[in-house]
Structures are given as C-alpha cells and as structure tokens.
Amino acid sequence: MLIDIIAGARPNFMKIAPIIKALEARKAESGPLRYRLVHTGQHYDPRMSGDFFEQLGIPEPDVNLEVGSGTQAEQAAGIMIGYEKLLLGERSALCLVVGDVTSTMACAIAAQKLHVPVAHVEAGIRSGDWGMPEEINRMVTDAITNWFFTTSEIANANLRAAGVGEERIFFVGNTMIDTLLGNMDRLRPPAFVEELGLEAGGYFVLTLHRPSNVDATGPFAALLTAIGEGTRGLPVVFPVHPRTAKTLRELPGFPENIKLVDPQPYLEFNWLVKHAKAVITDSGGITEETTVMGVPCMTLRTTTERPETISIGTNELLGTDPASLAPALERLFDGGWKKGGIPEKWDGKTAVRIVAELERLLF
Structure with missing residues (x-):
C-alpha cells in the first residue's frame, strides 16, 4: 500500500x-x-x-x-x-x-x-x-x-x-527529537570554528527570521544592538536566513561580536547549538532541540506553540522588546538559568x- x-x-x-x-x-x-x-x-x-x-x-x-x-x-x-x-x-x-x-x-x-x-x-x-x-x-x-x-x-x-x-x-x-538523538554522535564543527575562536560554552548562537523581528530595519537594529551589548563581547554566531539577509543589507552596521555565517547544514548547526553558552532565537523547532540538549534558550517572541519547552525545558519567552534581553542575559551569566527536563516520549x-x-x- x-x-x-x-x-x-x-x-x-x-x-x-x-x-x-x-x-x-x-x-x-x-x-x-x-x-x-x-x-x-x-x-x-x-x-x-x-x-x-x-x-x-x-x-x-x-x-x-x-x-x-x-x-x-x-x-x-x-x-x-x-x-x-x-x-x-x-x-x-x-x-x-x-x-x-x-x-x-x-x-x-x-x-x-x-x-x-x-x-x-x-x-x-x-x-x-x-x-x-x-x-x-x-x-x-x-x-x-x-x-x-x-x-x-x-x-x-x-x-x-x-x-x-x-x-x-x-x-x-x-520526530525532530528522533533525528537529533539518532545523529548526536555524528555532529561536527563547521569549518569556521577556529577562525571565529569558538570555544565550548564561550559563544552564543543566534537565529532570527520572523517578520516582526527582521522585516523593519529599526526594530531589527535595536535587537542586534541589545544582543551585542548583553553577550559581553562573546562571539554570537548568526546563520543568516535568506529573508533576514535582505534587511541586514539595509543596516548601517551591527555589533562586531555578531558573526554572520551562511545557513548551516543540520550536523554543523546542531554542533554549534550543543556547545553554545545559550541560543537566542525566534524559531520554534530550535527550542525543542535546546531542551533535549540542555542548552539555555531565549525566544524573542510573544507567543510559542511549544509551551512544554518552557514549562519543562530550557526555553524562556522574552518577547520582542530589546530591553528584555539584558536581565535575561545577566541571569544566564550569573548561573541562574533553569536546568530543565525532557518532555514525555x-x-x-x-x-x-x-x-x-x-x-x-x-x-
């Protein structure tokens, strides 16, 4: 059949x-x-x-x-x-x-x-x-x-x-977690790890693509500035979605510690997530992967369709106001981020x- x-x-x-x-x-x-x-x-x-x-x-x-x-x-x-x-x-x-x-x-x-x-x-x-x-x-x-x-x-x-x-x-x-667990021992570093000086727990991963965050230059620039300041000079690896790239080209500049890279293949991207100090994102699926890997995750949205990543996992919903980033990042650096668990099944x-x-x- x-x-x-x-x-x-x-x-x-x-x-x-x-x-x-x-x-x-x-x-x-x-x-x-x-x-x-x-x-x-x-x-x-x-x-x-x-x-x-x-x-x-x-x-x-x-x-x-x-x-x-x-x-x-x-x-x-x-x-x-x-x-x-x-x-x-x-x-x-x-x-x-x-x-x-x-x-x-x-x-x-x-x-x-x-x-x-x-x-x-x-x-x-x-x-x-x-x-x-x-x-x-x-x-x-x-x-x-x-x-x-x-x-x-x-x-x-x-x-x-x-x-x-x-x-x-x-x-x-x-099933996304099936894929993650089935490939955990195959994750591999991207070629740019040494060039960017990335060390385990010593960098952030950033993904942004939602229209409310990236389509208007003003709000997008404010978010990037808050991220650059709040991450205390640590590298912020930013695989740039094609949608996001359009707005980036219109910005006069952004913080130097934000490192733009191409969209990453699955094995390389999840290697970056696994070894990051934290992930800052507006994606939904990434919050599931960070939950299973035990990596702190900050979601720049006002709603989520995956509330179990918050109630059980390592994710927190910060909203889209750039001012929300500073206290969340300070709590992370102070060691106050929740440990989280893994949802049933x-x-x-x-x-x-x-x-x-x-x-x-x-x-």
Whole structure:
C-alpha cells in the first residue's frame, strides 16, 4: 500500500527522516507500507534543503513539484496544482504531512479534495497568534486531518477542545527529537570554528527570521544592538536566513561580536547549538532541540506553540522588546538559568510508533 510523505521546507526534513527510516526497517521485515517521497520545492536553495537530504540519509525524492519562490498564495496554489496532478496520475492511500509550512497545508487540501485521507505529524500545536503564517497552516491542516500524531499532552488538549475525537489522536512524541538523538554522535564543527575562536560554552548562537523581528530595519537594529551589548563581547554566531539577509543589507552596521555565517547544514548547526553558552532565537523547532540538549534558550517572541519547552525545558519567552534581553542575559551569566527536563516520549522512538499506528489504521 502506497503512502505519500510530503516535504517542502527545511523544518520538514528533520521530521520525515526518522519516519522514512522506520518504514524502510518495516519493509525489510515484509511490512505492508510503501512510500512516495514528494518534495514540493518550497525551499529550493540547496543550503536550505539539499544538505539536509544528504546528511540525514533521506533518499532522493520520487517527485519534485518544483514550486519555487513566490508569495504564500502563489506557493500554495502551485503546490496544490502539482500535487493534484500527481494524485490523479497515481493515487496514494494516505497523504502524510508534517509540521506547519505552506506545503503541509496545501497538500492536505489537495488530498482531501480527492478523498485521500490525511495524517498530520506534529498536529495540535498552537501559538494563538494569527499573525504567524504557520498558525494559519496548522489550523487549516488540522481542520481537515483524519489522524493526528502529537508531540505533547498540550497538543492533545488543543485537539480535544476543537472537537477531535480521542480515537483520532495518537500521542507518539517528537520526530525532530528522533533525528537529533539518532545523529548526536555524528555532529561536527563547521569549518569556521577556529577562525571565529569558538570555544565550548564561550559563544552564543543566534537565529532570527520572523517578520516582526527582521522585516523593519529599526526594530531589527535595536535587537542586534541589545544582543551585542548583553553577550559581553562573546562571539554570537548568526546563520543568516535568506529573508533576514535582505534587511541586514539595509543596516548601517551591527555589533562586531555578531558573526554572520551562511545557513548551516543540520550536523554543523546542531554542533554549534550543543556547545553554545545559550541560543537566542525566534524559531520554534530550535527550542525543542535546546531542551533535549540542555542548552539555555531565549525566544524573542510573544507567543510559542511549544509551551512544554518552557514549562519543562530550557526555553524562556522574552518577547520582542530589546530591553528584555539584558536581565535575561545577566541571569544566564550569573548561573541562574533553569536546568530543565525532557518532555514525555521525546525518546527517539516516535517514528516507530507512527509507523505501527499507520499499519493498524490502514490495515
């Protein structure tokens, strides 16, 4: 029986890799499921996708829809058209989507229009912030999903509150953590470590890409200034997202200890995170990885869809006011940051649970 696995953007690749590995393991045991890997082409820069396929052992996609750049509406439309044509040519028994990118929502819609059931991995997470495109993607996808694979009891509660029946919710854990734990001994330093003088616990990692933080030069410059001052001269390694690079070019300057580097492949980026004094970010997924690695994390957002990284893990929500950074960084340097723990079922076995449930549901 054929299932489609959808991937379109960098966050997806970490989530599908262990699922593919679990399916291949079951295939070797004469398991009944076969898969078709569909890359939508939402991220088409090799630095944002190609490296991940190679490093994480993901096979070459069976299909690449090659949607490319465009507005969110243009990308969604292109993905829906391409995936609809694929299903009309060879129908699958299930569309498996992961996360909350445009590809996730678009393929879920196209599948349901053709009466192909949808399973959503990382279902039920909510930030409550409709200003985030990802929040709209999550809500739309979950509104038309048949089976929900969740990362936490908080996500389960969100789905129950939306009227989803218990029999459709499967609390399996976090496939991103499967990938992290499965590659921990393969993490490797980037080539620039010596050049930048990076020492374990002696530098920060910074990632910023959300429109509220990086699209306007004034607020962006104020954040960078606060980060530069609060980190006490330690290097701040800043892998620059293509979106962020546009605004950076318009700034007259930024603190000297902020070191700009290209987007990093998975193994190099997580090596940086593992050995950092702390991470400053506006990403959601990174807060999960820092939680498992026990690395202090400061999130420059007013909301989060991963509250367990705060209530259990090492993450704290600081908001977007640059003034919030100084006291948080002072507490870090004084040794007052919380130790944190690891959420339930973030144990590296999530993909095996997902594949077992899929076999039960489809057969």
